[in-house]
Amino acid sequence: MEKKIIKIIAAIGLIIIALGTLVSYSVSLDKNYTQIGTDMLIEDGEPLTQGMKFEFTIDSENDYIGHIKWRSKSGRAPEFLTGAVMTDADGNFIMACTGDEVAIDTEELHLKKGTYEVALYTLTSEEAANEFRTNYKTGITLGKEFENYSDNTECQMEYFFKISPAVNVVGLIKIILSMIMSIAGGLLLSASFTSGKSSSQVYDERQVANRGIAYKYSFYTLLVYCICAATVDLLGVKLPISIGLIMFFGVMVALGVFVTVALWKDCYFALNDKRRNVVIFLSISLVIFIASLINNLKYGFVEFAAVNVSFIVLFIFTLAVIGIKSVIDSKEAE
Amino acid sequence: MKNLKLKAARAAMDMSQDDLAKLCGVSRQTINAIEKGDYNPTINLCKAICKTLGKTLDELFWDEE
Numbered sequence: 047m048e049k050k051i052i053k054i055i056a057a058i059g060l061i062i063i064a065l066g067t068l069v070s071y072s073v074s075l076d077k078n079y080t081q082i083g084t085d086m087l088i089e090d091g092e093p094l095t096q097g098m099k100f101e102f103t104i105d106s107e108n109d110y111i112g113h114i115k116w117r118s119k120s121g122r123a124p125e126f127l128t129g130a131v132m133t134d135a136d137g138n139f140i141m142a143c144t145g146d147e148v149a150i151d152t153e154e155l156h157l158k159k160g161t162y163e164v165a166l167y168t169l170t171s172e173e174a175a176n177e178f179r180t181n182y183k184t185g186i187t188l189g190k191e192f193e194n195y196s197d198n199t200e201c202q203m204e205y206f207f208k209i210s211p212a213v214n215v216v217g218l219i220k221i222i223l224s225m226i227m228s229i230a231g232g233l234l235l236s237a238s239f240t241s242g243k244s245s246s247q248v249y250d251e252r253q254v255a256n257r258g259i260a261y262k263y264s265f266y267t268l269l270v271y272c273i274c275a276a277t278v279d280l281l282g283v284k285l286p287i288s289i290g291l292i293m294f295f296g297v298m299v300a301l302g303v304f305v306t307v308a309l310w311k312d313c314y315f316a317l318n319d320k321r322r323n324v325v326i327f328l329s330i331s332l333v334i335f336i337a338s339l340i341n342n343l344k345y346g347f348v349e350f351a352a353v354n355v356s357f358i359v360l361f362i363f364t365l366a367v368i369g370i371k372s373v374i375d376s377k378e379a380e
Numbered sequence: 381m382k383n384l385k386l387k388a389a390r391a392a393m394d395m396s397q398d399d400l401a402k403l404c405g406v407s408r409q410t411i412n413a414i415e416k417g418d419y420n421p422t423i424n425l426c427k428a429i430c431k432t433l434g435k436t437l438d439e440l441f442w443d444e445e
Contacts, residue, residue: 250405250406250407250410251406251410251421251422251424251425252406252407252409252410252413252419252421253407253410312407312410312413315407317405317406317407375409
């Protein structure tokens with residue numbers, strides 16, 4: 047009873063961790079970078095704050111949409127445009143956009159983590175707007191009447207410069223699917239714990255003992271592999287694959303040892319497993335991985351292809367061991 | 381050491397290894413391993429086999445000198 051409660055708490059904990067991760071991920075996607083100021087002054091037709099600059103820091107690389115708009119503080123809406131020019135820390139041009147009190151144009155951009163600078167321009171005439179458009183190739187919608195500011199004394203505006211993450215439909219679907227899967231997985235886990243049947247019960251006592259032996263061989267294989275990998279690294283031998291892949295292959299080798307020992311000691315298939323179904327599943331997975339490998343090779347993603355190759359090798363190896371064991375079993379006379 | 385008593389008792393009841401395994405809740409390979417002497421079952425499994433075959437522990441698992 048006590049064990050059941052602990053397992054239920056563990057299952058709930060897993061769900062909370064999964065949901066927490068997803069929520070934090072989705073919150074980070076929603077993060078906006080907004081700059082609000084009140085320094086856009088025009089006096090006697092001349093913008094006083096031309097080229098005013100501010101900095102902001104992007105926390106995570108993502109696709110974003112940038113735009114600027116302004117609002118008159120005096121209640122009166124004079125006709126002009128604002129322009130914003132964004133550059134990175136090295137002064138490289140990133141994007142430019144314009145906006146007025148009603149219409150804004152948005153610019154899609156991909157930003158890396160880092161500090162960026164934005165310069166603001168007040169475009170009080172068609173000439174100034176045209177010059178800005180020519181310089182920065184923005185989609186300014188002209189044709190509106192610019193006021194003659196020579197008669198104005200002063201007007202003050204608030205401006206809003208905003209960088210918001212681009213709406214990523216695929217990413218959104220992935221988040222929703224991940225949430226559904228994590229909730230369903232957690233519920234299934236809880237259901238399996240509360241049903242009174244643990245996973246070890248689907249293997250008989252000899253199989254459980256032999257699986258322990260298989261895990262032991264697998265563990266020692268991984269240990270030896272890690273020692274060999276570390277030795278190679280210490281000797282300064284440069285291998286043409288990344289350290290991540292080296293460790294991944296180690297896991298695959300250990301998994302291969304576990305599968306082989308488990309198959310040989312007849313503890314790979316649980317009592318309620320149908321051998322044919324497992325073989326069909328492995329075969330279908332094999333076809334998918336081969337298809338994926340061909341596709342990856344076509345687009346040159348060698349690293350993912352290498353991962354697929356290891357899966358293909360493992361599955362072919364597993365199927366071969368199953369085949370050999372089946373032949374041996376069939377020859378066993380009762 | 382092969383457990384011929386178990387094999388004989390099973391054959392006497394016209395049961396296959398698979399039939400006995402299903403009735404005892406273990407795999408066929410486990411019954412095969414017990415008969416071949418490759419695996420020493422726990423007392424719980426011994427009792428389950430004895431009950432299924434209508435024999436006592438002595439009759440199936442006791443080695444006479």
